[in-house]
């Protein structure tokens with residue numbers, strides 16, 4: 001249920017509503033907008049007493065049911081776009097398109113710092129880099145772990161970039177959150193609900209990738225785990241799904257941009273690198289994503305892509321990235337998000 005409060009009511013009147021919601025057996029989630037405060041009241045409506053009588057309270061404007069299975073991530077619960085502000089000032093879901101760039105895996109301090117300086121110079125504001133890597137084969141490079149996280153923190157200090165890195169396992173939630181500004185939940189873990197809860201509980205923003213064969217509703221419901229655990233900093237990331245097509249590594253489903261915008265208030269990030277699995281398609285996919293309203297792009301960049309320890313075929317070079325950023329300018333300007 002959505003309980004909309006009247007504008008400019010006192011804190012005391014708001015607390016009385018929250019108390020009543022709890023008394024009736026629901027968990028209130030407060031969402032403050034510019035004009036109004038909205039409360040998502042989550043609970044089993046078949047078991048609890050009805051919330052509708054709250055509509056007669058003088059400080060309440062309306063009480064309406066949320067029809068969808070996903071509640072707090074839905075547009076019904078929160079009409080305006082949510083924004084996520086990072087410590088370096090970058091805003092995801094705001095006016096500007098945010099560019100997140102960096103290597104698939106952190107390999108060495110030199111590799112990471114070289115990339116970080118280059119992507120910052122070209123206009124990225126977030127550095128990506130995997131320290132814990134979800135590899136299909138156990139014999140492939142698994143990431144540098146905490147050593148890699150320390151390198152990311154050093155790169156942040158030197159460049160002012162914010163850091164996004166993958167959280168692979170619940171047991172590392174606190175540790176990864178110490179170093180990261182955004183926790184990435186990877187495609188292979190998109191429905192690892194305990195991991196999502198652990199990520200949410202760190203309080204850091206969470207970027208939830210779409211699972212390899214995940215339907216949009218399942219993805220939205222997975223995102224619900226983050227908001228339902230008191231973390232408002234959720235963004236979705238489309239990174240391609242598995243189809244019959246093998247020409248590309250995955251099929252990047254750009255239709256999720258308008259779909260997520262319609263169904264949810266949370267920002268949407270596009271990852272053309274895992275999406276195509278080929279560096280030669282990254283430019284076009286970035287342009288398409290911007291034109292369709294993506295809030296951010298997550299792009300794999302490596303100083304020597306051919307020698308990369310993971311995802312060599314899809315990473316763009318430092319020079320390629322600088323050129324890409326130049327080419328994207330008119331597209332960003334065309335959608336008014338420069």
Ligand code: PEP
Nearest residue numbers: 104186187188209239274
């Ligand atoms: C990655 O970003 O390098 C990655 C492993 O992503 P995904 O979970 O989308 O495969």
Ligand code: MN
Nearest residue numbers: 104274300311
């Ligand atoms: Mn990768």
